[in-house]
Amino acid sequence: MNPLVKVLLDFFFPPLCHICHSFIPDAGAVHICQACRGALKPVEPPMCQVCGIPFQGAGADHLCGDCSKAKPHFDAARAVFLYEGECRELIHAFKYRNKTFLRRPLALMAAGALADFVSTQAPDVIVPVPLHKKRLRSRGFNQAVLLGELLAHEWRLPLERQAMCRIRWTVPQINLSADERRHNVKGAFAVANSAAVAGKSVLLLDDILTTGSTVEECARILKQAGASKVVVITIARAVMR
Ligand SMILES: [Zn+2]
Ligand SMILES: [Zn+2]
Structure with missing residues (x-):
């Protein structure tokens, strides 16, 4: 880009951090400054x-109780960040305060952090956890689905919105x-389009995983409909300690 054009663009449309709103000269696509990025705690x-629940202390990965x-x-579940602090703020603003543009930083950070996991799992299709039509109407x-559209693009996978x-x-x-x-979630879900998932390795996507009961119930229904494998990814993971 012409340097003068960049100066003018930065003046009229300053790239600001989505969290602290400070000016970031080289914002990239994520638009979160280094300091705020450091405040988001990755699941390590x-x-x-x-299930991907992190353990305290050092040691090798092993099965939880x-x-x-x-x-x-589900066969495996992974999340990008712990659901606390700034991560919780970002997801709240995205979901409950209508800041749908925040799907971009959230999805792009997930695309980077989970790239290795997803390529190892080699899913065929992304299926978002559905909302009830009453909630969809009230939230809009x-x-x-919004996160899935960007992740489908990043990972070149089909997104089955209505599966x-x-x-x-x-x-x-x-x-x-x-x-x-x-x-609460028992019997709450159904597969609407079994051709979209039968015989396929499904990447089930949601924003937050807390106890895992929602994705577990979805995985049960997906397997019943013939999915060969179900791996779960979420942006955040709530950990009760
Ligand atoms: Zn910041
Ligand atoms: Zn586990």
């Missing part, structure tokens, strides 16, 4: 090889115990 090993007791229906968008649907209204999972969450 050691972690459970299956829950996954060694009963293997989940499905956050997982699954929510057939039952569920109360928000927040404030529910792990058992209540499992019960």
Whole structure:
């Protein structure tokens, strides 16, 4: 770009950090400054090889207590950041304050952080966790679909927006115990287009993983519809310590 054009563009449309709103001269596509990027805590090993829950301290990856007791229906799950601090703020602004442009930094950071995991898993298709049509109407968008559109582009995978649907209204999972969450989502999902998932390795996408009950129920339904494999990715992972 012509340096004068850049000076003018920066003057009229200053690239600002999405978190602290400071000016970033070389913002790139993510638009989050180095300091704020450093405040986002990545999910790091050691972690459970299956559900991806991080363990405290050093050591090798191993199965967590829950996954060694009963293997989940999904084959593996990974998240980019711990759901706390600035990450929580970003996701809240994206989801509840209508700042849908935040899908770009979130998806681009996920595309980079999970690139190795996704290429190893070699999925055939991305399936976003669906919203109930009542919630879709009130929110106006499905956050997982918005993220999925960008990730599908980055990873050159098809996005199957309508592969699954929510057939039952569920109360928000927040404030529910792990058992209540499992019960709450039981029978809430269906595969709407089994041709989109039968015999395929599915990359199931959601914004946050808390106890995993939602993605676990989706994975169960996807496998029932013939998916050969289900791996889960989320932007954030809530860890109850
Ligand atoms: Zn910043
Ligand atoms: Zn586990």
